[in-house]
Structure formats: structure tokens, C-alpha cells
Amino acid sequence: MEHPVSLSFVADRDYGPAATSQQLLAFLDQAITITRDLGPELRNFCEGLGALSQRFSEERFHLAVLGQFKRGKSTLLNALLGQPLLPTSVVPLTAIPTFLRPGPQLQARVAFKDERPSEEFTCRHAPEMSAFLARYVSEDQNPRNRLGVAQVEVFLPAPILERGVVLIDTPGIGSTFRHNTEATLNFLPQCDAALFVVSADPPITEVEIEFLREVRAKVARIFFVLNKVDYLSQAEREQAAAFFKAVLHEQLEFPEDVSLFCLSARQGLEAALGHDAGMWEASGFKSITAYLMDFLAEGKASVLREAIARKAADLVAGVLMRLDLEVRALVMPLAELEERQQIFEQRLVDIRQQQQMAGDLLAGDRKRMHQFLEDKAAALRGRAMAALEKVLDEALAVVKGSDYHLPAQEALDNQVPTFFERELGLFIQEVDQKVTEVLRPHELRATELIASVRQTAAELFDVPYHAPESEGAFIVKRKPYWVTAKWLVSISPTPPIHLDWLFPHSMRMARVRKRLLAQIEELAGRNVENIRWATLQNLDRTFLLFGSALKQRLEDTVAATYGAIEAVGRRRQEHAGEVEGEVARLKSSAASLRILEVKLASLAIT
Ligand SMILES: Nc1nc2c(ncn2[C@@H]2O[C@H](COP(=O)(O)OP(=O)(O)O)[C@@H](O)[C@H]2O)c(=O)[nH]1
Ligand SMILES: [Mg+2]
Numbered sequence: 001m002e003h004p005v006s007l008s009f010v011a012d013r014d015y016g017p018a019a020t021s022q023q024l025l026a027f028l029d030q031a032i033t034i035t036r037d038l039g040p041e042l043r044n045f046c047e048g049l050g051a052l053s054q055r056f057s058e059e060r061f062h063l064a065v066l067g068q069f070k071r072g073k074s075t076l077l078n079a080l081l082g083q084p085l086l087p088t089s090v091v092p093l094t095a096i097p098t099f100l101r102p103g104p105q106l107q108a109r110v111a112f113k114d115e116r117p118s119e120e121f122t123c124r125h126a127p128e129m130s131a132f133l134a135r136y137v138s139e140d141q142n143p144r145n146r147l148g149v150a151q152v153e154v155f156l157p158a159p160i161l162e163r164g165v166v167l168i169d170t171p172g173i174g175s176t177f178r179h180n181t182e183a184t185l186n187f188l189p190q191c192d193a194a195l196f197v198v199s200a201d202p203p204i205t206e207v208e209i210e211f212l213r214e215v216r217a218k219v220a221r222i223f224f225v226l227n228k229v230d231y232l233s234q235a236e237r238e239q240a241a242a243f244f245k246a247v248l249h250e251q252l253e254f255p256e257d258v259s260l261f262c263l264s265a266r267q268g269l270e271a272a273l274g275h276d277a278g279m280w281e282a283s284g285f286k287s288i289t290a291y292l293m294d295f296l297a298e299g300k301a302s303v304l305r306e307a308i309a310r311k312a313a314d315l316v317a318g319v320l321m322r323l324d325l326e327v328r329a330l331v332m333p334l335a336e337l338e339e340r341q342q343i344f345e346q347r348l349v350d351i352r353q354q355q356q357m358a359g360d361l362l363a364g365d366r367k368r369m370h371q372f373l374e375d376k377a378a379a380l381r382g383r384a385m386a387a388l389e390k391v392l393d394e395a396l397a398v399v400k401g402s403d404y405h406l407p408a409q410e411a412l413d414n415q416v417p418t419f420f421e422r423e424l425g426l427f428i429q430e431v432d433q434k435v436t437e438v439l440r441p442h443e444l445r446a447t448e449l450i451a452s453v454r455q456t457a458a459e460l461f462d463v464p465y466h467a468p469e470s471e472g473a474f475i476v477k478r479k480p481y482w483v484t485a486k487w488l489v490s491i492s493p494t495p496p497i498h499l500d501w502l503f504p505h506s507m508r509m510a511r512v513r514k515r516l517l518a519q520i521e522e523l524a525g526r527n528v529e530n531i532r533w534a535t536l537q538n539l540d541r542t543f544l545l546f547g548s549a550l551k552q553r554l555e556d557t558v559a560a561t562y563g564a565i566e567a568v569g570r571r572r573q574e575h576a577g578e579v580e581g582e583v584a585r586l587k588s589s590a591a592s593l594r595i596l597e598v599k600l601a602s603l604a605i606t
Contacts, residue, residue: 027599028308031596032049032050035319038589041559041567042319044556056304063192065195066211069171071227071228072265076195076268079285080285082272082273083273084127085100087130096152096171101154101155102156103155114148133154163297165292182417186422188214188219189218197225198225199228200231201228203243203244223261224260225261225262226241229284230266245258261288264283309604318466318557321457326564337572341569347452348562361442365442366539366540369434372434377532381525384420388523388524391411391412392513404508404513405512408512420531427535449554450557461565
């Protein structure tokens with residue numbers, strides 16, 4: 001009988017895109033072997049190819065499961081994984097995301113919001129894991145997340161995870177803390193796709209529609225799931241699906257024929273555990289798994305594959321140029337070689353000057369980015385003050401009874417995290433966009449410099465010229481993260497009652513208002529400072545990495561051209577004579593690399 005969860009029936013099918021990924025890794029491997037055999041001078045190329053190969057194997061697709069609590073998100077993931085790993089419950093769980101990643105054995109890592117070290121846990125069986133996780137993510141064992149958990153990672157061997165995907169169980173909306181909806185929204189732009197889960201009972205709510213509206217703006221691909229169809233007859237299923245599609249179309253402008261999976265996560269899990277292929281198919285899991293697998297192979301993987309193939313082809317072109325130059329330098333009369341070497345040296349002086357200028361320009365832009373950040377922070381402080389003052393006045397306006405302080409403070413405590421979560425998301429987006437914009441001309445300038453080194457070498461030594469790869473050559477990719485900032489909510493947890501009661505009503509209100517306003521100012525100042533500081537660290541890191549990547553690339557190019565020629569010149573002066581053996585060896589490696597270059601280039605084309 002077909003094993004329902006091994007997914008082998010999917011993996012065994014001939015997947016064009018998956019096969020191409022294997023090819024890419026194989027080509028990279030071959031190129032690495034050849035460059036390694038060419039000697040230590042090519043170590044940089046070898047390492048560069050190794051890094052590309054590693055990145056290709058590690059780069060993962062992030063698929064988040066979204067929806068209101070109790071729609072069956074965790075059960076659905078358990079079914080996909082074929083084991084009851086994630087705690088599920090009839091009561092809402094706390095607002096902590098769980099990242100499911102591939103690993104050799106069942107293991108969990110719990111990260112905290114403060115500096116406490118992560119907690120690790122290893123076990124053999126899924127139910128043990130579920131019990132462990134429940135200590136951190138369930139409302140009854142970790143009420144209001146008083147343990148301060150930031151995120152949970154679970155590592156496990158599972159076929160779907162081997163296919164290059166990280167699955168993310170989200171607390172979803174309607175969970176314990178309102179501001180976590182904001183945190184979820186901030187995190188969404190880093191997700192590559194989402195499974196949006198609803199069920200028929202109750203039908204999709206206003207809150208879900210609103211949430212979906214925001215999700216749609218932030219996630220490139222959304223798949224819809226109508227879960228818990230085991231409660232429904234065939235006719236009811238069709239009705240529920242039609243209703244859901246109509247809502248998606250009419251209220252959210254999704255296409256009328258949007259794809260929707262009708263699932264029973266509960267039956268799916270049961271089928272997986274009992275190896276029941278019939279039930280697996282009936283639960284809808286056979287088709288959604290096949291669909292997801294296809295998508296994973298076709299979707300993002302192909303974009304990444306093309307980019308990696310392009311960069312690899314570029315590196316191989318660099319090695320080839322080096323080999324061509326070495327061969328030329330070996331067979332050229334020694335006097336002629338020395339003369340051209342000198343001309344190259346002079347050109348390099350000019351190129352070094354340009355490099356210096358490029359470095360200065362980059363430093364200037366980094367300073368300007370700091371200023372940009374300061375300006376943004378100042379504006380945010382103003383916006384925060386205005387927004388929170390409004391919250392304060394609205395709260396004071398509806399106060400009944402004689403205590404103004406407590407209700408107002410409560411309203412603020414409620415709004416502060418939500419406000420700052422949202423602003424943090426916007427802040428990060430804006431700074432990211434600006435950084436990309438600012439770095440682009442630097443990238444082009446660096447590519448030009450590298451091109452001029454290669455061109456000089458090609459002209460002087462009459463070897464083929466290959467333009468360097470420029471598109472996104474320096475992009476530093478950020479890993480998806482979950483916003484874990486801990487917002488400062490209130491300054492004085494025990495309200496200072498002072499002598500308010502001595503004053504008449506109107507004055508009492510004014511006193512409270514003044515006091516809380518001072519607190520708001522302090523709060524806004526400190527929370528904005530947190531955002532500013534975190535963003536500044538990120539910004540500086542990006543510039544630093546960019547600068548060193550740029551420098552490295554230029555050094556590699558100079559070493560592969562001028563350096564190679566110089567080395568040959570030195571060798572020939574030291575022991576004149578036999579060069580045929582070396583020329584033959586270099587030519588043979590070059591021939592193999594030329595074939596690989598063509599193959600890589602063919603994978604780089606869409
Ligand atoms: N009948 C039925 N119940 C389900 C199904 N999927 C989940 N449930 C139940 O719905 C409740 C909430 O499920 P859970 O996965 O924790 O939902 P989450 O909050 O969205 O993660 C649990 O009691 C599950 O057993 C399903 O397909 N059919
Ligand atoms: Mg859940």
C-alpha cells in the first residue's frame with residue numbers, strides 16, 4: 001500500500017524543476033573540484049562557488065499558516081508532517097509563532113525576548129514534543145506569555161521540509177494579545193507564501209476579512225483552505241466553498257476561480273498515523289500536498305536557481321579568464337610579458353584611485369542614511385505623541401466615577417504595543433527600501449570597476465572578455481525574523497494617587513492628564529529610541545557587509561588577472577624552460593570549465 005505520509009509518491013515523480021536543482025548542485029560540485037585541483041591561488045573562487053552551493057541548499061521557502069484561532073492551523077500542520085507535534089486546543093493558544101525546520105532528529109529551541117539563553121529539548125516521540133511545546137505556547141501553562149517567549153523552533157526529519165520549505169505555525173488573529181496581530185502583519189512581508197485557513201462553522205468573519213485584506217497586500221502567494229469539512233455533507237461542502245469563494249471575490253477582489261482546498265485536518269492526521277491512503281485522499285491532503293510540492297519546486301526555487309546559476313557562471317568565467325591569461329603569459333616572450341605587465345600596473349594605479357573614491361562615496365551615503373534614520377525617528381516621536389495623546393483624551397472623555405488615572409493608563413497600556421508594532425513594520429520597510437535605493441549606484445560603480453580590470457587584462461593579453469555579473473551581486477539577504485521587541489508600556493505600574501482627591505473634578509482631570517502626558521512623552525521617547533537603535537545596528541551591518549563584499553570582489557578580480565600574470569612572470573624568471581606541461585594542464589582544465597560555464601549559463605536563463 002502507498003505510504004500516505006512518506007510523500008514518496010510525490011518525490012518519485014519526475015519533477016523537471018527539482019531535477020534541474022540537482023543538476024545545478026552537480027555542476028557547482030564539478031566546478032569546485034576543478035578549481036580546487038588548480039591550486040591554492042584559486043581558493044577564493046573555490047570558496048565563492050562553495051558559498052553559492054551552500055546558499056542554494058540552505059535557502060528556504062517560508063510558508064506561514066494563517067487564520068483565526070481554532071480554525072485548525074496546528075492540526076493541519078500536524079497532518080502535513082504526519083505526526084501530532086504541535087499542540088492543538090479548543091482554547092486559544094498564546095501568541096507565539098513556531099518555525100518548523102528540517103533536522104536530523106526531533107528537537108525544539110525556545111528563544112526568549114530578553115537575554116536569557118534559549119532552551120533546548122530533544123525527544124523521540126511527537127506527543128512528548130507536543131507536551132513540551134504546550135508549556136510555552138498554551139495559555140493555561142504560559143498565561144499572557146509571562147515566560148517571555150519570543151519564538152519557538154522545532155527541528156525534525158520530514159519529507160516536506162526536505163523540499164526546501166520552512167513551515168510556520170502562527171498564533172493568528174484573535175489570540176490573547178491584540179498587538180500580536182500587528183506583529184504577525186510585520187512578519188508577513190518576509191513570508192513567501194501563506195495558507196489561509198477558514199472553516200464553515202462559523203463562516204468567515206469580518207475580522208478575518210479585514211486580516212485577509214492586509215495579508216493580501218503583504219504576501220505574494222496565498223492559498224486558501226476550508227478546513228473541518230468532515231462536519232459537512234458533500235452538498236454542504238460545495239455550498240460552503242461557493243460561499244467562501246464569493247466572499248473572496250466580492251469583498252477582496254480575488255479571482256472567481258481562486259483555488260480552494262477543502263480539507264479535514266483531523267482526518268488527515270488520522271490517515272497519516274494509520275497509514276490509510278484512502279482516508280488520506282478523502283481528507284484532501286493528497287491533493288494539497290501534491291500541489292504544494294509542485295509549487296515549491298516551481299515557484300521560488302526557480303528564481304533562486306537562476307540567480308545562483310548566473311553567479312556561478314560568472315565565477316567560472318573569472319576562473320577561465322585567469323587560465324587563459326596564465327596560458328598567454330606562459331607562451332609569450334618574456335620581455336613582452338614584462339612590458340605588458342608594467343602597463344597593467346599603471347592602469348591599476350588609476351583603478352585603485354577610483355576604488356578609493358567609491359569607498360568615500362559609500363561612507364558619505366552611510367552618513368546620510370544615519371541622518372535619514374534620525375529624521376524618521378524624530379517624525380515617529382511626534383506621531384507617537386499625537387496618537388497617544390488622542391488615546392488619552394478619548395479615555396478621559398468617557399471616564400465614569402472619580403478615578404481618572406486608572407482607566408486612562410489602561411487605555412494607554414492597551415494601545416502602546418499596537419501602535420509601535422505597526423510603526424516598527426513601516427519603519428523597517430521604509431529604511432529597507434531606502435537602503436536598496438542608496439546602494440544601487442554603488443553596486444553599478446563597483447561592477448564598472450571590476451569590468452575595467454577585466455577589460456584591461458583582456459585587451460593587453462588578447463584573451464576573451466566576459467562582462468561581470470551585476471544584478472544583485474552584493475545583495476545581503478535578510479533572514480525572516482519575528483519582531484520580538486518588547487514595548488515599554490508604562491512607567492509607573494502603580495498609579496500615583498497623590499492628592500488628586502483633594503481637588504475638584506475639573507482640576508483633578510487636568511492634573512491626571514498632565515501627569516500622563518509626561519509619561520507618554522517619556523514612553524514615546526524610549527520606544528522610538530529602541531526602534532532607532534535596532535535599525536541603526538542593522539543599517540551599519542548592511543553597509544559594512546556591502547563594503548567588504550565590494551572590496552573582496554575587486555581584490556579577487558585583480559588577483560585573478562594581474563596577480564596571475566605576475567605570478568607566471570615570476571615563475572618564468574626563476575626557472576626558465578619547460579612550460580608545455582603546464583600549458584597543457586591549464587588548457588585541459590579550461591576546456592572542462594568552458595563546458596560547465598555553458599551548462600550553468602543555460603540554467604541561468606528563464
Ligand atoms: N472536526 C474537526 N476538528 C478539527 C479539524 N481540525 C482541527 N480541529 C479541531 O479544532 C480545534 C482547534 O484546532 P487547532 O489546530 O488547535 O487550531 P488553531 O488554533 O487554528 O491552531 C481542535 O480541537 C482540533 O481538534 C478538522 O478538520 N475537523
Ligand atoms: Mg494553533
